[in-house]
Amino acid sequence: MLKTAVIVVVVAALAWGIAAIATGSAGLGLESASAGSPECLPAAPVGSAEVAGIRVSPAPGSVTANPHTTISLLGAKPGDITGVSVEGSSSGRHGGRLLTFSQGDGASFVPDSPFREGERVTVRATLGGPPSRRLEFGFRVDTPVETKSISSFPNPAAAGADVQSFYTLPGAHPPVMTVTTPDQDPSEGEIFTTNGPGPGQYGPLIYTPQGRLVWFEPLSGGQVAENLSEQTFDGHRDLTWWKGRVLSLGFGQGEDIVMDSGYRVVARVHGGNGLQADLHDFQLVPGNVAYITAFNPIRCDLRSQKGEREGGIVDTAIQQVDMKTGLVRWEWHSLDHVGADESEVETPHDSTPWDYFHLNSIDPLPNGNLLISARSTWAAYQLQGGTGRILWRLGGTNSSFKMGPGTRMAWQHDGRMLPDGELTFFDDGSNPPVHHESRGLRIALDTTSKVARLLFAYTHRDPPLLAASQGNMQTLPDGNAVVGYGGVPAISEYARDGALVFDAHMPFDMSFYRAFRFPWEGRPSMPPSVAASFNNTGEETIVHASWNGATGVSSWRVLAGSAPGSLTARSEIPSQSFESSLTLPVRCAYVQVQALDAAGHALASSSAVRVGSYGSSL
Secondary structure, eight states: OOOHHHHHHHHHHHHHHHHHHHHOOSOOOOOBSSSOOOOOSOSSOOOOSEETTEEEESOTTOSOBOTTOOEEEESSOGGGEEEEEEEETTTEEOOEEEEEOTTSSEEEEEESSOOOTTOEEEEEEEEOSSSOEEEEEEEEBOOBBOOTTOOBOOOOOOOGGGBOOOTTSTTOOOBOOEEEEOOSOGGGOEEEEEEOSSSSOOEEEEEOTTSOEEEEOOOOTTOEEEEEEEEEETTEEEEEEEEEEEBTTSOEEEEEEEEOTTOOEEEEEEOOTTOOBOSSOEEEETTTEEEEEEEEEEEEOOGGGTOOTTEEEEEEEEEEEETTTOOEEEEEEHHHHSOGGGOOSOOOSSSSOBOOSOEEEEEEOTTSOEEEEEGGGTEEEEEOTTTOOEEEEEEGGGOSSEEOTTOOOSSOEEEEEOTTSOEEEEEOOTTTTSSSSOEEEEEEEETTTTEEEEEEEEOOOSSOOOOSSOOEEEEOTTSOEEEEOTTSOEEEEEOTTSOEEEEEEOOTTOOOSOOEEEOOOOOOSSOOEEEEEEOTTSSSEEEEEEOTTOOOOOEEEEEEESSGGGOEEEEEEEOOSSSEEEEESSOOSEEEEEEEOTTSOEEEEOOOEEOBOHHHHO
16 A cells, blocks of 8 residues: 555655646746736626627627637528628727638637737627627737746656666656556556656556556657547547646646547647647537637736736636637636636735636536536536536535535546536645545535535545645546546545545656546557567577557567568567567577467567667667
């Protein structure tokens, strides 16, 4: 089992990163794109985004539109949208193009030039009928904070004992996965996670339940991978994950990726409207539509919240993106709907943007509504699809439900609604600590009596784990709960009664954002890899074989000979780890390997490689 003393060391070692992820780093001396901090806190929540029977964004009355925003008109036939007029109060009339959503249910007006910071924009259009309707609404443009000079998290090298190395995957050093409670049901699937930010090499990771590496794609240039999962895209179960730069403010700027079972990129999703895709969530729904998170630091006069006149605030956005065109179909901003006084985070006393909300999950529901979780308000919110109105809050300072015993959350992540209406969360409870341990929660809502009732709390008993950031809870088809502890990089599976049925962890000085279990079948598009050298006597040949990302490989056939065209089978070895090795008791010039399934059928072959010297292998 995990050692309590080790966990204490982990918390201390990760404090530099966790605090920044949770609340943002102070004293960054950020500068806005232009001077001045406007009054960006609405006196009242923005109303519905529905105008003349369609949904529009930016929402009418919004104060959070980026200067590079487009104007989305969702819910009308593209041919019925005519006479679009867009005018800024200081920039004047804007020409542009009306681009159609691939789903055929609307269009975006893409201005030829950006709007000016702080100005008010008026949009007018005619919607065909019969009868035809006039549409008119307005919004205000925000004053962005420039983020190019903001540092990323430090990325020190990992300790040698914390990582693995392979002859056939040179330069890659994935973390060791240690299993402490053996898996009781391998059919639950492989472990999907990532490493970082923090020590060690970044990249998406898949392990077997026994802790054996299946797939690792090492990233370079300071890029981080987060949120590796499995979702349905174009009728196939594919990998989805985020890649980009994690700013020390605690959010990401990058892109979301979809990969097929051959590890080929089949789709990339970028943020729109002047914002970049953030790491916190990426959800696919039918129709080539994706929901992504985007963080939007803007200048803001915070004196009403006991902050600075020349202050800033981190507004967070949900974007519904057309995956085929890249157009933003609909956009929602926290600052338009959730008051800053709901935050549990202290207002900074410098120019550092205040991370008052910190959106960290989006759950699209079958009825079109959205369930979202906000770390900094200790609350979850259900949003009405399209209009963006908040239907109810759970937790925080203004809960729509009476919070029953054990349901109070703090700094939580990953809100999900199950088909039966129950809710699940990962309740960090820490940074600063509010609970003595982190929990996976299952909560029932009584919508008649407006009471939230705790159904179960999944906790790690030996020892208790307290994650200062990150984490998730996944409900498996059989009702078991997978809990990823994030800042304390453990992954545990619990039966419905709370019994621990699987437990593993990465090195404790590392961290991950989320961890999942999915059954996975990978057949890489790239061939297997082989490396070979003579042993120290020069009379025998050492062979190493692997196939990064492959599942279903039962054994390896080794072929060898004096030339690439005259290789013959010499031996077979079982595939018992990521990289399999053997020694041929002869001196060979060339070798090749074939990956075999359980029936002995060849799945794929490597290229033939020349055997190197013993010194070259070192």
